[in-house]
Amino acid sequence: EIVMTQSPATLSVSPGERATLSCRASQSVSSNLTWYQQKPGQAPRLLIYDASTRATGIPARFSGSGSGTEFTLTISSLQSEDFAVYYCHQYNKWPWTFGQGTKVEIK
């Protein structure tokens, strides 16, 4: 099983600042990686797929990069609605696996 490790567990950021979230895979997942945003009481929302492609309707302040084992989600200027938990997910090899999540909270 591919283990996905996200860091940090919690990121404290002020509105308007940049947030950088990391996701590391225990073996290469090529570019078969997605990022999801989840707010309390809601289903996850697709942000980024294929490591760097924004999903439909996702603002340009969200960007993804990386391939192989190292990936990054960057939120260029945090808005109030961006405070949430973010998960990475690999779909390169069965079983598909998620990271444990990074909580982005207001500083």
Add this chain to the structure above:
Amino acid sequence: EVQLVESGGGLVQPGGSLRLSCEASGFTFSNYWMSWVRQAPGKGLEWVANVKQDGGDNYYVDSVKGRFTISRDNAKNELYLQMNSLRAEDTAVYYCARVERGIYEYWGQGVLVTVSS
């Protein structure tokens, strides 16, 4: 508009059974793989099972193999998860999701399953 609506959750005793349903609308259901993904209280996301478009291929996370069965009825646009021999660690919100190349673009609102005596 794509919609996925889960039902069938509730409280069940350890060792009991429950059947979840997911009603799909707004897309051609038979064209897509479908998944169940769960989230234990206060925890992260865990993929549970996948079913191919025609129901012929199924995949499960090891922890539910032999206990859970994913199935679908393309005529009714419905996805199912039959859960038997339930354990406390199966307590979670269960989401159905539409899959395309491993990407979960659409999710249901989730249904809570609580396994407790």
